Amino acid sequence: MAELQHRSFSLGRIAALTGNTFTELVRLKVFYFLLIFALLLIGNSLFMARLSFQQEFQVLKDVSLGAMSIFTSLLAIVATAQLLPRDLEDRTIYTILAKPVPRYEYLIGKLAGVLLLLGLSILAMSALFLALLFVREQMLMSETLRETAGLRPEQVQAAIRSLEESAFNANLLPGIVIIYLKAALLAALTLFISTFASSNIFTIVVMVFIYFIGHLQATAREYWLQEHGGGWLAKTFLALVALAFPDLQLFNLVDDIVAGTAIPPGLFAQTAVLGCVYTSVYLFFAWVSFHGKAL
Amino acid sequence: MTEPAVTVQNLTKVFPIPFRRTKLVAVRGLNLEVAPGQVYGLLGPNGSGKSTTLKIILGLVTASAGTTKIFGRDSREVGSREAVGFLPENPYFYKYLTGAETLRFYGKLCGLRGKKLQARTDELLALVSLEEASDRRLGGYSKGMLQRIGLAQALIQEPKLVVLDEPTAGVDPAGSREIRDLILDLKRRGITVLLSSHLLAQVQEICDRVGILANGVLVREGRVEDLLAIENQTELILENATPEVLGQISALLDQTKTRLVEQRRPQTTLEGLFLEATKTSPAPRDS
Incomplete structure (x- = not known):
């Protein structure tokens, strides 16, 4: 027998599981949704021909970032929900866990595979969105220069500056990172639910509920605090609710970005850390539920 | 030693039945030992606790009581699986991987x-x-080919113990x-097979030792030839015997030209033993 010293944590094993999960998802053709995203952007561009350039850029950003958020969230839920049930149904999980693979590595590998897929998807969508934004900006720039040909240089400069400010701004990038972290959080939560769910349909239905509750809970919380005051009991209860149903509205910075409001670095860092903490906590919950599960 | x-x-596994007050005892007070290099067959009807026992040995299911060890290491330790290869019953590997990719994937899991x-x-x-099918995706493999690639993945890290759950189920x-020949080859190379x-x-042909489970209880256990021997009978194997010779055989054996080829204790079949053992099994399964 090959003398292999067993290590309780191996990045090599996790990388193997990650790569395999990613291949599985790619070969299931989940990337088809990118085609829908592209069609949505193209359709949107046709509609925008009738708007002013400020409105056009605003709608383009609104639609693109909104679609990115919905598509990555949906992809995170649907792709993750089927991973464990499929391995259990096909008994491939037996062959993997009968190897010297700790269960936490199996879960980390599965989640990392989904996160890799989400990362590449969001990169592709961002590239498409930013390319479209750049092309429209260049086209409008030429038009503006043509239209302002007889004006004074200061007026031309002002028109160009106004156009540039309406198009790309650096706030888009942290906004896209937050969209990714929200999808990561949803993937980790889906993985946790799938460790005890009876089917992937059950997991998806529960996650859809959580998704909506997660977006509405901030409003409900404010209403509750107004009605019942902010005692420690109410705060504990609300903290538990926030753990079960993550406040997804916190990850919704699209409106500010579209409006051109700068995201303060502090808020970005806070939201990013919150996303990472939620993802880690749900992954830990998944391990607690899965480590003693009879397979 | x-x-x-x-x-x-003393292995016991109890499964609670949801929404009922009863529990299912899948394995009850099981004791057994497999020596290195042996081919050990675990027999029993459906639901007798064979798969549960194998899964506990592999750490896939937690025992309610008792211990299981692999080469002296508690089988709940992940590291104990360095020495084990496993082929589950009717496995479906990742259909999108080729045969070679499948083996590489499992190899990487083993370091x-x-x-x-x-x-x-x-x-x-x-x-x-x-070799010819190594670049074909497993989705296009026949049942027999899947079993063989399954056996290959079980052997990827050169384990000292190979656990096979119904290795020939559904295979022509x-x-x-x-698969039988592959198991015999493993035995020749000193690999323990459970x-x-x-x-x-087939079990009778390849196993050194068998245990028969019924309702979670080990009802027979031992070397195959010992279990199959019938103590109070003698078997005569004759060559060129005529009906007349057969009629007078016991009296005239010494006076006829009939040759006594072999004299030994006759054996029942493993199938007969299995049916007899499981028919007289004890125990209702609910506690």
Whole structure:
């Protein structure tokens, strides 16, 4: 027998599981949704021909970032929900866990595979969105220069500056990172639910509920605090609710970005850390539920 | 003293039945030991606790009571699985991977890398006669080919113990014979094999020792030839015997030209023993 010293944590094993999960998802053709995203952007561009350039850029950003958020969230839920049930149904999980693979590595590998897929998807969508934004900006720039040909240089400069400010701004990038972290959080939560769910349909239905509750809970919380005051009991209860149903509205910075409001670095860092903490906590919950599960 | 390949002591597994007050006792007070290099067959009807026992040995299911060890290490320790290869019943591997990719994936899980992994993959593909199909996706493999690639993945890290759950289930006679030959080859190489099977003739042919489970209880256990021997009978094997000779055989044996080829204790079949043992099994299963 090959003398292999067993290590309780191996990045090599996790990388193997990650790569395999990613291949599985790619070969299931989940990337088809990118085609829908592209069609949505193209359709949107046709509609925008009738708007002013400020409105056009605003709608383009609104639609693109909104679609990115919905598509990555949906992809995170649907792709993750089927991973464990499929391995259990096909008994491939037996062959993997009968190897010297700790269960936490199996879960980390599965989640990392989904996160890799989400990362590449969001990169592709961002590239498409930013390319479209750049092309429209260049086209409008030429038009503006043509239209302002007889004006004074200061007026031309002002028109160009106004156009540039309406198009790309650096706030888009942290906004896209937050969209990714929200999808990561949803993937980790889906993985946790799938460790005890009876089917992937059950997991998806529960996650859809959580998704909506997660977006509405901030409003409900404010209403509750107004009605019942902010005692420690109410705060504990609300903290538990926030753990079960993550406040997804916190990850919704699209409106500010579209409006051109700068995201303060502090808020970005806070939201990013919150996303990472939620993802880690749900992954830990998944391990607690899965480590003693009879397979 | 040589450490047993598998040690099971007082193993009990109880499954609670949701929404009912009863519990299902899948395995009850099981004790067994598999010596290194042995081929051990675990027999029993459906639901007798064979698969549960194998899963507990592999750490896939937690025991309610008792201990299981692999080469002296508690089988709940992940590290104990360095020494084990497992082929579950009717496995479906990742259909989107080719045969070679499948072996590389399992090899990486066992810490193999680079040239060593490639060499081992090639070696195993040759062992299970799947070199020609190594670049085909598993979705296009026949049942027999899937069993063979399954056996190859079980062997990827050169384990000292191979656990096979119904290795020939659903495989045609030719495929079944190929798997039997592979198991005999493992035995020749000193690898311990623990298998469960319904194909009693095959088990009789390849196993050194068997245990028969019924309702979670080990009702018979021992070396195959000992279990099959019938103590109070003698078997005569005659050559060229005529009906007349047969009629007078006991009295005239010494005076006729009939040759006594062999004199030994006759044996029942493993199938007969199995049916008899499981028919008289004890125990209702609910507690």
